[in-house]
Amino acid sequence: MSNERIEGILAEFKNPAELLKAAEKMRDAGYKDYDCHSPFPIHGMDKAMGEKRSILGWMVGPVAFVMVIFGFLFEGWTSTIAYPLVISGKPLFSYQAYGAVAFAIMVLTSALTALVGMLALNKLPRFHHPVFYSDRFAKVSDDGFFVSVEAGDKQFDREKTKAFLESIGGTHIEELIAND
Amino acid sequence: MSVTVKNNSITPVLEEPPLITGNQTFASITEKISSITETKPGKGWALGFSIAAFLALILFGSIGFLFWEGVGIWGLNNPVSWGWAIVNFVFWVGIGHAGTLISAILFIFRQRWRTSINRFAEAMTIFAVICALIFPGIHVGRVWVAYFMFPIPNQMEMWPNFRSPLLWDVFAVGTYFSVSLMFWYTGLIPDLATLRDRAKSMLRKRVFGILSLGWRGGNKQWKHYELAYLLLAGLSTPLVLSVHSVVSTDFATSVIPGWHTTIFPPYFVAGAIFSGFAMVLTLAIIARKIFGLEHIITINHFEKMNKIMLLTGMMVGYAYGMEFFIAWYSGNDYETFTFLNRAFGPYAWAYWTMITCNVFIPQLFWFKKIRRSIPAMFVITIFINIGMWFERFVIVVSSLSRDFLPSSWDYYAPTIFDISLLVGSFGLFFTLFLLFIRYLPMIAMSEVKGVMPQADPHYYEKHD
Numbered sequence: 001m002s003n004e005r006i007e008g009i010l011a012e013f014k015n016p017a018e019l020l021k022a023a024e025k026m027r028d029a030g031y032k033d034y035d036c037h038s039p040f041p042i043h044g045m046d047k048a049m050g051e052k053r054s055i056l057g058w059m060v061g062p063v064a065f066v067m068v069i070f071g072f073l074f075e076g077w078t079s080t081i082a083y084p085l086v087i088s089g090k091p092l093f094s095y096q097a098y099g100a101v102a103f104a105i106m107v108l109t110s111a112l113t114a115l116v117g118m119l120a121l122n123k124l125p126r127f128h129h130p131v132f133y134s135d136r137f138a139k140v141s142d143d144g145f146f147v148s149v150e151a152g153d154k155q156f157d158r159e160k161t162k163a164f165l166e167s168i169g170g171t172h173i174e175e176l177i178a179n180d
Numbered sequence: 181m182s183v184t185v186k187n188n189s190i191t192p193v194l195e196e197p198p199l200i201t202g203n204q205t206f207a208s209i210t211e212k213i214s215s216i217t218e219t220k221p222g223k224g225w226a227l228g229f230s231i232a233a234f235l236a237l238i239l240f241g242s243i244g245f246l247f248w249e250g251v252g253i254w255g256l257n258n259p260v261s262w263g264w265a266i267v268n269f270v271f272w273v274g275i276g277h278a279g280t281l282i283s284a285i286l287f288i289f290r291q292r293w294r295t296s297i298n299r300f301a302e303a304m305t306i307f308a309v310i311c312a313l314i315f316p317g318i319h320v321g322r323v324w325v326a327y328f329m330f331p332i333p334n335q336m337e338m339w340p341n342f343r344s345p346l347l348w349d350v351f352a353v354g355t356y357f358s359v360s361l362m363f364w365y366t367g368l369i370p371d372l373a374t375l376r377d378r379a380k381s382m383l384r385k386r387v388f389g390i391l392s393l394g395w396r397g398g399n400k401q402w403k404h405y406e407l408a409y410l411l412l413a414g415l416s417t418p419l420v421l422s423v424h425s426v427v428s429t430d431f432a433t434s435v436i437p438g439w440h441t442t443i444f445p446p447y448f449v450a451g452a453i454f455s456g457f458a459m460v461l462t463l464a465i466i467a468r469k470i471f472g473l474e475h476i477i478t479i480n481h482f483e484k485m486n487k488i489m490l491l492t493g494m495m496v497g498y499a500y501g502m503e504f505f506i507a508w509y510s511g512n513d514y515e516t517f518t519f520l521n522r523a524f525g526p527y528a529w530a531y532w533t534m535i536t537c538n539v540f541i542p543q544l545f546w547f548k549k550i551r552r553s554i555p556a557m558f559v560i561t562i563f564i565n566i567g568m569w570f571e572r573f574v575i576v577v578s579s580l581s582r583d584f585l586p587s588s589w590d591y592y593a594p595t596i597f598d599i600s601l602l603v604g605s606f607g608l609f610f611t612l613f614l615l616f617i618r619y620l621p622m623i624a625m626s627e628v629k630g631v632m633p634q635a636d637p638h639y640y641e642k643h644d
Contacts, residue, residue: 015640016634016635016636016637016639017639017641018640020637035396035398035401037396037397037398037399038399038402039370039374039625039626039629040370040626040629040630040635041399041403041405042399042635043636043637044637045399045402046399046403049400051399051400053403053407054406054407056404056407056408056411057407057411060411075342078331078339078340078342079339079342079343083337083338083339087341087343087344090343097342097343097348098342100348100351100429101348101351103418104348104351104422105351105355107355107359107415107418107419108358108359110415111358111359111362111363111411111415112358114362114408114411114412115362115408115412117404117408118366118407118408121404122400122404122405124393124394124401125394126393126394127389127390127394128394129394132396138377138378139377140396141371141373141374141376141377141378141395141397142206142207142210142378143205143206143207143210143629148398
């Protein structure tokens with residue numbers, strides 16, 4: 001077929017320890033566009049892959065900070081300017097009463113940012129990805145441990161990468177071929 | 181050569197018993213939990229679902245009639261303007277708290293045993309809060325203007341009164357529901373991917389494929405995922421304490437004797453966790469038995485939960501005692517009367533039911549044998565569920581029925597519609613819960629796998 005092209009290579013590893021070792025070797029060999037897939041997060045994998053800490057906290061923190069102030073000011077604005085209403089002789093700007101709602105607004109918007117931000121950083125939802133060409137890859141959510149290298153990586157070479165993955169203990173090495 | 185410490189040489193007393201028993205592998209966990217959602221449920225499920233769905237229909241029917249006729253169909257009278265609807269609201273919100281405590285606070289404290297029960301408990305939270313939200317929603321009377329509660333710009337240029345605790349409630353409980361739902365869904369994503377990968381039929385492949393958002397389990401994804409999970413846990417942690425505190429201010433900021441006390445927020449929170457754990461345990465005992473999950477939800481999990489109930493039960497007992505003490509110590513005649521009236525007045529039967537169920541019966545958990553006996557704990561949790569409903573009944577109804585003016589006193593009795601709404605809300609709760617255990621993984625597979633000894637890369641150094 002003319003449109004056949006390789007989009008990546010997938011290799012399977014036996015257990016979390018082997019995957020961790022493989023990740024270290026991939027990192028040392030200079031690969032960037034690769035990922036280690038596992039059914040659960042593996043402790044120490046970020047370090048092994050040379051990954052930096054997620055920046056999600058820097059998205060949620062500012063949202064929390066801004067939204068708690070917004071909530072507080074919004075309550076003050078509605079009860080003093082937009083719709084002043086004297087109830088049981090209480091002062092219009094009763095800041096003591098605004099805490100609960102300002103807090104709720106902060107938590108709600110921060111949680112939304114955490115979820116949406118996580119999906120955005122992970123580029124999800126994404127229903128089409130080279131790793132899904134492999135049938136074996138279905139094991140990843142059960143008890144499979146995989147390393148995938150994308151063809152876009154600078155180090156990527158169809159034969160050399162395959163040989164390298166084999167040399168670090170990968171089995172069932174598979175080419176991820178797009179057929180379209 | 182560095183010094184090596186053999187794990188075996190450490191005194192075995194310090195070693196925790198394994199969280200998961202029965203020599204499970206990653207695959208056996210996947211199989212055990214996913215297969216529940218993939219096979220046809222037994223007759224028991226169908227029967228339970230029919231009953232629950234029938235009761236839920238009663239709920240919707242009663243709500244329909246309520247909208248048609250008005251809140252006069254309830255047993256409300258002149259002093260008792262808050263009846264069962266508010267009792268049920270506080271009861272259901274309270275039930276939810278255990279789920280959030282297990283999913284958020286125990287996560288922050290690295291209590292790894294939570295992984296076996298957290299999905300389950302979070303689902304219970306969401307369904308309980310749905311039941312809770314119905315009651316204040318229908319209690320407003322004119323439901324067609326319920327949108328007044330939200331700060332929506334409108335042609336009347338009208339805004340809600342943010343100084344009212346009832347409005348705080350709208351935000352607190354609304355936020356609680358939304359955040360719980362987001363937290364639950366975040367936790368579900370890897371497990372939905374498992375169901376997607378195991379799916380045989382096109383329909384299941386499509387549905388779980390869409391719901392799992394194309395999750396690939398790559399570490400570059402786990403990195404963000406784990407931080408999002410931690411942040412959501414961190415955001416939910418204050419919610420456990422704040423939501424029921426805000427609910428308690430509905431009462432505490434009023435001037436009614438018996439309501440106007442500063443002990444209410446911590447007292448309500450302790451009661452919420454107490455009742456929530458009782459409900460989690462009631463449901464977990466049944467589900468564990470029916471689906472054979474004895475190796476994943478072990479007796480050790482139950483014992484830990486029983487200890488939490490013993491603790492929070494005593495906090496509640498302390499609050500009951502302290503309310504009495506302050507009523508006497510304040511020298512306020514109205515306060516003193518209200519509390520004497522609770523214990524010896526027309527609602528004494530409800531008060532002593534509450535004390536018996538919430539304070540006396542849980543003391544049985546001091547005995548290790550009872551903490552580890554499934555029939556015993558099942559019965560005790562039912563008592564606690566009943567007792568905690570009565571606690572809210574005592575607070576709401578006995579305080580209102582006899583306030584400052586004896587000429588306005590009246591006795592409150594529920595009507596058939598109060599009863600149908602309470603029973604119906606249980607129907608809705610169980611309908612949703614049964615659907616959940618039928619169609620979604622009721623135990624967080626990826627999290628359980630993560631706490632198994634095989635998940636630790638160091639495990640293989642010793643065993644190879």
